[in-house]
Amino acid sequence: MSTSVPVQGWGREAMARRLAQDIPDGSYINLGIGIPELVARFVPDGRTFIYHTENGLLGMGPSPAEGQEDPELINAGKRHVTANPGAAYFHHADSFAMIRGGHLDLSILGAMQISQSGDLANWSTGQPGAIPAVGGAMDLVAGVKKVFVLTQHTTKTGEPKLVESCTYPLTGQGVVDRIYTDLAVIDITPAGFQAIEIAPDVPFEHVQAMTNAKLTPPSASLSE
Amino acid sequence: MSTSVPVQGWGREAMARRLAQDIPDGSYINLGIGIPELVARFVPDGRTFIYHTENGLLGMGPSPAEGQEDPELINAGKRHVTANPGAAYFHHADSFAMIRGGHLDLSILGAMQISQSGDLANWSTGQPGAIPAVGGAMDLVAGVKKVFVLTQHTTKTGEPKLVESCTYPLTGQGVVDRIYTDLAVIDITPAGFQAIEIAPDVPFEHVQAMTNAKLTPPSASLSE
Amino acid sequence: MINKRMPNAAEAVADIPDGASIMVGGFGEAGSPIELLHALIDQGAEDLTIISNNCGSGEVGLAALLKARRVTKVICSFPKTANSTVFPELYREGFTQLELVPQGTLAERIRAGGAGVKAFYTPTAVGTPLAEDKESRDFDGRTYLLEHGLTADFALIKGLHADEHGNVIYNKTARNFAPVMAMAAHTSIVQTAKVSAPGELDPEVVVTPGIFIDRVVEVPHPAHESELIAAGVSYP
Amino acid sequence: MINKRMPNAAEAVADIPDGASIMVGGFGEAGSPIELLHALIDQGAEDLTIISNNCGSGEVGLAALLKARRVTKVICSFPKTANSTVFPELYREGFTQLELVPQGTLAERIRAGGAGVKAFYTPTAVGTPLAEDKESRDFDGRTYLLEHGLTADFALIKGLHADEHGNVIYNKTARNFAPVMAMAAHTSIVQTAKVSAPGELDPEVVVTPGIFIDRVVEVPHPAHESELIAAGVSYP
Numbered sequence: 001m002s003t004s005v006p007v008q009g010w011g012r013e014a015m016a017r018r019l020a021q022d023i024p025d026g027s028y029i030n031l032g033i034g035i036p037e038l039v040a041r042f043v044p045d046g047r048t049f050i051y052h053t054e055n056g057l058l059g060m061g062p063s064p065a066e067g068q069e070d071p072e073l074i075n076a077g078k079r080h081v082t083a084n085p086g087a088a089y090f091h092h093a094d095s096f097a098m099i100r101g102g103h104l105d106l107s108i109l110g111a112m113q114i115s116q117s118g119d120l121a122n123w124s125t126g127q128p129g130a131i132p133a134v135g136g137a138m139d140l141v142a143g144v145k146k147v148f149v150l151t152q153h154t155t156k157t158g159e160p161k162l163v164e165s166c167t168y169p170l171t172g173q174g175v176v177d178r179i180y181t182d183l184a185v186i187d188i189t190p191a192g193f194q195a196i197e198i199a200p201d202v203p204f205e206h207v208q209a210m211t212n213a214k215l216t217p218p219s220a221s222l223s224e
Numbered sequence: 225m226s227t228s229v230p231v232q233g234w235g236r237e238a239m240a241r242r243l244a245q246d247i248p249d250g251s252y253i254n255l256g257i258g259i260p261e262l263v264a265r266f267v268p269d270g271r272t273f274i275y276h277t278e279n280g281l282l283g284m285g286p287s288p289a290e291g292q293e294d295p296e297l298i299n300a301g302k303r304h305v306t307a308n309p310g311a312a313y314f315h316h317a318d319s320f321a322m323i324r325g326g327h328l329d330l331s332i333l334g335a336m337q338i339s340q341s342g343d344l345a346n347w348s349t350g351q352p353g354a355i356p357a358v359g360g361a362m363d364l365v366a367g368v369k370k371v372f373v374l375t376q377h378t379t380k381t382g383e384p385k386l387v388e389s390c391t392y393p394l395t396g397q398g399v400v401d402r403i404y405t406d407l408a409v410i411d412i413t414p415a416g417f418q419a420i421e422i423a424p425d426v427p428f429e430h431v432q433a434m435t436n437a438k439l440t441p442p443s444a445s446l447s448e
Numbered sequence: 449m450i451n452k453r454m455p456n457a458a459e460a461v462a463d464i465p466d467g468a469s470i471m472v473g474g475f476g477e478a479g480s481p482i483e484l485l486h487a488l489i490d491q492g493a494e495d496l497t498i499i500s501n502n503c504g505s506g507e508v509g510l511a512a513l514l515k516a517r518r519v520t521k522v523i524c525s526f527p528k529t530a531n532s533t534v535f536p537e538l539y540r541e542g543f544t545q546l547e548l549v550p551q552g553t554l555a556e557r558i559r560a561g562g563a564g565v566k567a568f569y570t571p572t573a574v575g576t577p578l579a580e581d582k583e584s585r586d587f588d589g590r591t592y593l594l595e596h597g598l599t600a601d602f603a604l605i606k607g608l609h610a611d612e613h614g615n616v617i618y619n620k621t622a623r624n625f626a627p628v629m630a631m632a633a634h635t636s637i638v639q640t641a642k643v644s645a646p647g648e649l650d651p652e653v654v655v656t657p658g659i660f661i662d663r664v665v666e667v668p669h670p671a672h673e674s675e676l677i678a679a680g681v682s683y684p
Numbered sequence: 685m686i687n688k689r690m691p692n693a694a695e696a697v698a699d700i701p702d703g704a705s706i707m708v709g710g711f712g713e714a715g716s717p718i719e720l721l722h723a724l725i726d727q728g729a730e731d732l733t734i735i736s737n738n739c740g741s742g743e744v745g746l747a748a749l750l751k752a753r754r755v756t757k758v759i760c761s762f763p764k765t766a767n768s769t770v771f772p773e774l775y776r777e778g779f780t781q782l783e784l785v786p787q788g789t790l791a792e793r794i795r796a797g798g799a800g801v802k803a804f805y806t807p808t809a810v811g812t813p814l815a816e817d818k819e820s821r822d823f824d825g826r827t828y829l830l831e832h833g834l835t836a837d838f839a840l841i842k843g844l845h846a847d848e849h850g851n852v853i854y855n856k857t858a859r860n861f862a863p864v865m866a867m868a869a870h871t872s873i874v875q876t877a878k879v880s881a882p883g884e885l886d887p888e889v890v891v892t893p894g895i896f897i898d899r900v901v902e903v904p905h906p907a908h909e910s911e912l913i914a915a916g917v918s919y920p
Contacts, residue, residue, distance in 0.1 A: 025449065025450075026449075026450045028659050046449070047449075048449055048450050050450065050613070050658075050659070052659070053857070054787065054788075055711040055712075055714070055857050055860050056711075056857050056859050056860050057651075057856070057857050058657045058658070058659055059613070059651070059658075070856065071713055071714060071908040071909075071910055071911070072714045072715065072855045072856045072857060072858035072908075073714070073856040073857055074711075074712055074713075074714050074857055075857075078712035078713075083651050083856070084646075085645075085646040085647030086450075086611055086612075086613035086615060086646025086647060086649075086658065087651040088615050088649075088651050088654035088657035088658065089651050089652055089654070089854075089856055089857065089859055090654075090657055090859070091791075091859050091860065091861070091862070091863040091864060091891070092711070092737075092787075092788075092791035092860050092861045092864060093563075093791045093792055093794070093795035093863075093864045094657075095788075095791070096563075096787065096788030096791050096792060097559075097562060097563035097564065097631060098657075098659055098660075099564075099788055100563055100564030100565070100788055100792075100806065100807070100808060101561075101562050101563045101564040101631060102564060103631075103659050103660065104659070119811075124813075126813075129776065131763060131764050131771070131772050131775060132763075132782065132784045133761070133762045133763055133764040133784070134761055134762065134784055134785075134786050134787070134814065135761050135762040135786075135787050136761070136786065136787035136788055137786075138786040138788075138789075138808050138809045138812060138814065139786050139787060139788030139789065139808045142564075142806075142807040142808040142809070142810065143564050143788075143807065143808070169812065169813045170811055170812045170813070171812060172810075172811065172812065173810065173811035173812075249685065249686075250685075250686045252895050270685070271685075272685055272686050274686065274849070274894075274895070276895070277621070278551065278552075279475040279476075279478070279621050279624050280475075280621045280623050280624050281620070281621050281887075282893045282894070282895055283849070283887070283894075294620065295477055295478060295672040295673075295674055295675070296478045296479065296619045296620045296621060296622035296672075297478070297620040297621055298475075298476055298477075298478050298621055299621075302476035302477075307620070307887050308882075309881075309882040309883030310686075310847055310848075310849040310851060310882025310883060310885075310894065311887040312851050312885075312887050312890035312893035312894065313618075313620055313621065313623055313887050313888055313890070314623070314890075314893060315555075315623050315624065315625070315626070315627040315628060315655070316475070316501075316551075316552075316555035316624050316625045316628060317555045317556055317558070317559040317627075317628045317799075318893075319552075319555070320551065320552030320555050320556060320799075321795075321798060321799035321800065321867060322893075322895055322896075323552055323800075324552055324556075324570065324571070324572060324799055324800030324801070325797075325798050325799045325800040325867060326800060327867075327895050327896065328895070343575075348577075350577075353540065355527060355528050355535070355536050355539060356527075356546065356548045357525070357526045357527055357528040357548070358525055358526065358548055358549075358550050358551070358578065359525050359526045359550075359551050360525070360550065360551035360552055361550075362550040362552075362553075362572050362573045362576060362578065363550050363551060363552030363553065363572045366570075366571040366572045366573070366574065366800075367552075367571065367572070367800050393576065393577045394575055394576045394577070395576060396573075396574075396575065396576065397574065397575035397576075556799070556801065560804070563792070564806070564807065565792065565804045565805065565806060566804075566805040566806070566807070566823050566826075566828045567804065567805045567823065567828075568796070568801045568802075568803065568804040568805070569801065569802040569803045569804070570800070570801060570802070571800065571802070587802045587803065587832075590802075592802045592803075596823075617888070618888075620888075652853070652854075652855075652856075652889070653888070653889040
């Protein structure tokens with residue numbers, strides 16, 4: 001393994017574009033706040049995705065033109081949005097009935113840590129004095145059919161986010177299906193982290209080094 | 225006690241009118257099928273009642289004019305009705321949220337038997353071979369703030385409906401607040417049946433004789 | 449491209465297999481999806497479990513499905529009707545089983561099934577024969593029954609107007625069980641008098657958001673049970 | 685005669701006592717009943733428990749109520765906001781307690797409280813710190829938590845248009861928690877930009893039926909948090 005050459009993986013937009021390729025036409029999707037929101041910019045040709053925002057809108061559209069913002073039409077990140085043709089408004093209990101009842105196809109979330117068994121930690125560092133806030137993350141991971149994590153492979157200070165077991169408080173146990181990072185696309189399997197694609201020009205060994213658990217390379221069998 | 229003179233109590237309409245006097249202005253009411261439906265004809269001057277029908281309408285109005293019937297605008301008894309100004313339609317889970325959640329002020333029901341502790345039996349004779357059918361009666365008695373029973377004092381064959389304990393399968397335990405019959409108005413109290421009014425020209429002794437449990441006369445204290 | 453429109457009722461119900469559980473909308477005749485039910489009779493599936501408030505009337509719609517001996521179990525609050533002998537005969541014969549559920553508990557169980565609520569505690573039916581064999585528990589001095597969420601393989605419902613995304617609005621008291629059944633079934637099929645392109649329904653007035661609907665069939669002039677019965681129809 | 689109209693926000697909240705529990709609608713600024721909250725600040729009640737998804741922003745509306753030291757407990761899913769230090773300071777000081785509830789569990793607990801469902805089993809939060817001290821139970825091989833219905837003494841919500849019977853419609857994502865809070869509070873108070881005589885709202889599009897609403901206040905030009913904050917307002 002060489003770390004003397006700077007390794008450059010996918011950028012944020014490339015990560016979002018890569019994830020979007022894996023979403024089937026007609027999917028109902030909840031986009032988490034932050035990088036996940038970028039996915040909506042990269043819908044593959046010929047596909048239609050319908051976006052759910054947990055504060056009561058199905059069929060969320062892009063940001064409004066400047067001056068067209070409505071303070072009562074916002075998404076879960078409290079940003080101004082629009083409603084597409086075919087949209088519907090509903091109250092919060094109905095919105096989370098969609099989530100908890102398994103009606104959404106895909107939840108795309110950010111992460112602080114993901115364990116090799118699919119545990120997700122993305123709401124609290126557990127630090128004393130921190131203000132706890134959880135929002136809808138625990139509902140999403142418990143209810144949505146598939147959970148994709150879209151995140152940098154490591155923290156800003158270089159700490160691996162993919163770990164044997166999470167040290168931060170959990171959002172859910174065994175809930176993550178797939179992880180998209182700047183370095184790789186990685187499935188959670190019964191055998192742990194299984195890379196299915198590595199970013200161009202990134203050595204597998206580098207991805208493994210940035211991962212705090214065993215990572216199976218793309219060529220190797222899932223069942224080993 | 226004399227049974228040699230035929231005793232005539234209130235007629236069906238007089239029973240309904242008597243009950244209507246006891247309903248406060250602005251009450252939300254569910255009317256059971258049969259005699260209870262008559263109450264809507266006798267709203268006292270100056271009062272407004274709002275009728276709920278469990279199949280999804282609040283603000284139910286009277287029967288439509290002939291030729292104006294809509295097969296998709298019916299009440300719980302499957303009769304054609306209308307919607308008053310200020311009405312709202314909603315689905316069945318919301319409708320029974322109103323009932324179970326204690327939002328309705330009054331449920332007026334028919335009865336097969338009422339016990340002195342307020343148990344109600346009004347859905348089944350429990351006969352072998354009978355087709356069981358319960359509808360919303362159990363939800364109404366469990367959820368509505370007050371339950372009034374409007375019924376003949378005895379069955380068509382002269383059997384008392386007010387009894388020490390019900391022999392028919394129960395609709396609910398200790399749920400009835402007051403009973404309006406052709407002979408009397410009777411409260412359920414911790415001490416049992418307490419008559420609060422007797423129909424004109426009906427001897428109290430006759431009402432007691434038609435009641436299969438101790439009945440306290442109107443003048444006597446509740447706390448005796 | 450999302451378009452849930454099906455060419456006709458027959459294709460909408462074509463894949464319902466023997467043994468399926470099916471929620472059927474309607475309270476009395478209001479909201480009964482007659483054309484979908486008749487297509488299901490034509491299709492031939494049997495050994496069905498039907499979840500519905502009533503068992504139909506006359507010999508059309510749901511009653512006709514029962515009469516055709518396709519239904520071996522009903523989960524229902526009020527199977528009796530004034531003008532049908534279909535269910536009583538099948539029940540007494542032992543061909544069709546009955547799970548009797550109070551109406552509000554039925555609505556709430558269906559909503560819970562659709563909302564991912566596994567079970568809940570309700571005060572309804574405590575102390576009655578319908579509480580037998582059910583878990584109960586006291587909270588704050590009152591007794592409640594544990595009731596379980598209810599789901600089904602299919603829902604057949606009737607709306608007034610839908611769009612191709614599956615958003616639906618209803619007509620008056622024909623709404624009844626349809627919105628919660630749409631939530632609780634794996635495959636929800638709605639017939640509506642009109643089907644439009646997305647954008648024709650105001651997002652503020654949509655009752656059932658399209659995420660709960662899988663298939664939409666336009667039936668421009670739906671029949672009403674009472675009219676068919678008055679006309680002496682016995683289906684098929 | 686049914687007329688739930690109140691002359692103004694001050695009279696609508698006049699009887700809220702010290703120690704009351706109050707559900708407050710809104711998600712972010714959408715649906716926040718600013719004028720009712722400001723009337724409550726003027727009114728002076730303290731030792732309040734607030735049930736709301738957020739804790740407000742800036743120093744207006746809900747954040748201003750907290751800043752005035754009237755709130756000793758919040759039941760909330762996301763008390764942090766980018767532009768308010770009010771809650772964090774009161775929380776660290778120990779003046780205001782926090783019961784943190786996942787957003788969907790909060791919505792469902794409120795709906796259950798309004799629907800007479802005493803408690804329910806949900807898969808949300810299993811295996812997390814928010815499951816500590818909660819009963820859990822396995823059904824069909826999966827673990828669920830027991831969560832309890834939530835009610836309150838009062839609800840303060842914001843709609844778009846109401847009638848004198850208390851029927852309410854909302855505006856876009858300002859609907860959020862308001863319909864379930866209206867169900868779950870003993871006394872539900874709504875402010876709307878317009879109040880009409882009964883009959884002006886189409887019964888098919890009413891979102892909150894009047895039975896859930898006790899008081900209606902017309903606030904023709906409601907303020908938005910973001911506008912007040914941009915204008916440098918700190919209430920009172």
